[in-house]
Amino acid sequence: MSLLRAKIKDVFNEPGCEKNRGKDAKARKEGCSKPLTPGAAAGGCAFDGAKIVLQPITDVAHLIHAPLACEGNSWDNRGAASSGPALWRTSFTTDLTELDVVMGQGERKLFKAIREIKEAYGPPAIFVYPTCVTALIGDDIEAVCQRAAEKFGLAVVPVNAPGFVGSKNLGNKLAGEALLEHVIGTAEPDDAGPYDINILGEFNLSGEFWLVKPLLDRLGIRVRACIPGDARYVDIACAHRARAAMVVCSTALINLARKMDERWDIPFFEGSFYGITDTSDALRNIAELLVKQGADPEILGRTEVLIAEEEAIAWKKLAAYRPRLAGKRVLLNTGGVKSWSVVHALMEIGIEIVGTSVKKSTVEDKERIKQILKDHNHIFEQMAARELYAMLSEHKADILLSGGRTQFVALKAKTPWLDINQERQHPYAGYDGMLELVRQIDLAIQNPIWCQVREPAPWDCQPAVRKERPCTKSETASLHVVQEFAGTTADDFGEC
Known part of the structure; x- marks a missing residue:
């Protein structure tokens, strides 16, 4: 645990981070990531962040040393794609139980799991992820991984990023530390070149x-x-x-x-x-x-x-999309590098940006946005769902570009929505990707379904008012019968 604390302290004091360099000495010691509140959703823990960074390494077996519930999403991690091996999409977990924890069988079970993966799949490496449970009970992951590597003749990499140490972003960086310490530089290519x-x-x-x-x-x-x-x-x-x-x-x-x-x-x-x-x-x-x-x-x-x-x-x-999209207003609710890169890309074809979030963006990212957007009122740190809904329902934007979490806000406001985050189904990088992004925005905005859903619902329409007319003789006779029965007068019924 002391080694883990040293790594976390080193990552928190990252000199390459623009945001960190702008802090004073006291603020820098507090770290780059916000502390987690127990029991509160924090957008992913450190374990989740480490697994996000490492799982797209496609020919590696990713073994979660934890109870079964800690292994949640392996099949389609962030929508990453592979041109070859599919081993990374297979879930491996030691599935610790209460009995394993009480009896101290965690390390033994981990070693056995590594051996079984080696025999069944023969991967070039196995990445081992401890989680909160195995970190708190003190399983020596490094020692087990080192012994297994010597015994089975393959790389066994400990990824020390249990969830309780911090946020998902911290887990990203700890994953990078694991690659530096155990992977990068361990092999020499025979075809290195100047390009x-x-x-x-x-x-x-x-x-x-x-x-x-x-x-x-x-x-x-x-x-x-x-x-x-x-x-x-x-x-x-x-x-x-x-x-x-x-x-x-x-x-x-x-x-x-x-x-x-x-x-x-x-x-x-x-x-x-x-x-x-x-x-x-x-x-x-x-x-x-x-x-x-x-x-x-x-x-x-x-x-x-x-x-x-x-x-x-x-x-x-x-050029074919310019007249269709010129002047269309886009609200971008994302963060990180997309907070400025996508903004710049959309403005190139005449689309107006009415707002972009800078959540999880660095200071350098924010400066780039300010250079691109002249109106700094269009930049917001975070927008609550209620504020998003109000902005969309008032027709201040023609489309919302965001992640899957806010798609239902757009649908409730009867506004087109396009997924721009990691779950997206279309590639948007490069010259061809830019064309695909514009095509998807055009398809979403021009979809005829929006004209239909914005029409008043049948039950909200006022019924047609019938023209008043005098009662006929037969209707008047019927009214008199009712009067005698109910003890009312003709004035109580009015005209038909």
Whole structure:
């Protein structure tokens, strides 16, 4: 536990974090993440964050050393996609019971589980995740993993990120620490070259990195390791031989990028593949970093030629959507890198941004938003569901772009909604991804269902008022009969 506390303290004091550098010494010691309130939802714990970062490593077995309930979502973790192995989608857990805890059988059961996975699946590595229960009872995960690695001849990596230590973002960083300590640098490639790069913080959601990789292939740039999207264990083990790196999500793996720069001289920059301009800028920055690291300067010219060709094709295809989407108002309720990258991408085609959240965004992210949006009133830290509903029901936005948690707010307000977060079903990265994003927004806004659902419901419509007329002789006779029976007068009934 003392080793875990030291790691957490080191991650909290991350010098590569723009937000952390802006604090004074006292605030920096309190850490980057908000403390968790017991019993309250915190958007995911440290264990969840670590598993999110590491599970997309597709050929690795991910073993949860905990009671069964701790293993929740393995089949479709964040919508990440794999081009090969499917082992990462198989759930492995030691399934501790009360008897195992009381009798101290946790370590023995963990060792047995590692042996069974080795014999049944033969993976190149097994990642072991302790959770709150096994961390509190004091199971020595590092010792068991070390013994199992020696016994079975494969890498067994302890990922020390039990849920109670902090937030999901802290778990992201602890996962990066586990890769640095146990994986990266443990293998040597036989084909290292001057055009090798790493992509950090890219999860290959809905396979969107596959829209970007062909661009790099055309430039002769090889992705040595994409961490973690569609990654293989050996690729990450050889990641220290890359010549440059791009960080897609700095809030998750900035510590990994900084320490790889310190240890192996791999310079990095933070960029985005969302939007035409940002994709072009990312390609330029990659080429420039490689040249600074010794690559042939001719790659700069080839990069500009590629950018010119791809931008011309993309703008030509997007021209058909401009008259349909120009002036449409978008409310963006997300965070992190998407809080500015998607904003910039949408503004390129004439869409108006009426608001964007900056939850989980760094100080640098917020500064970029301020440079893009002239009206700072359109930037909000967090918007409650009631405020979102009020804004949408008053028709201040034509569509809401957010995660699945707020989709029902939009539907209740009878407003189109598009998933922009990790559960999305469509890739939005690169030039082709930008075209897909615009197409999906157009389909959502122009869907004829909205004209129908906004019509008043039949039971809310006022019934047609019948024209008053005098009573007929037969109706008058009937009224007299009723009067005699009920003791009323004709005035009590009025006209028919």
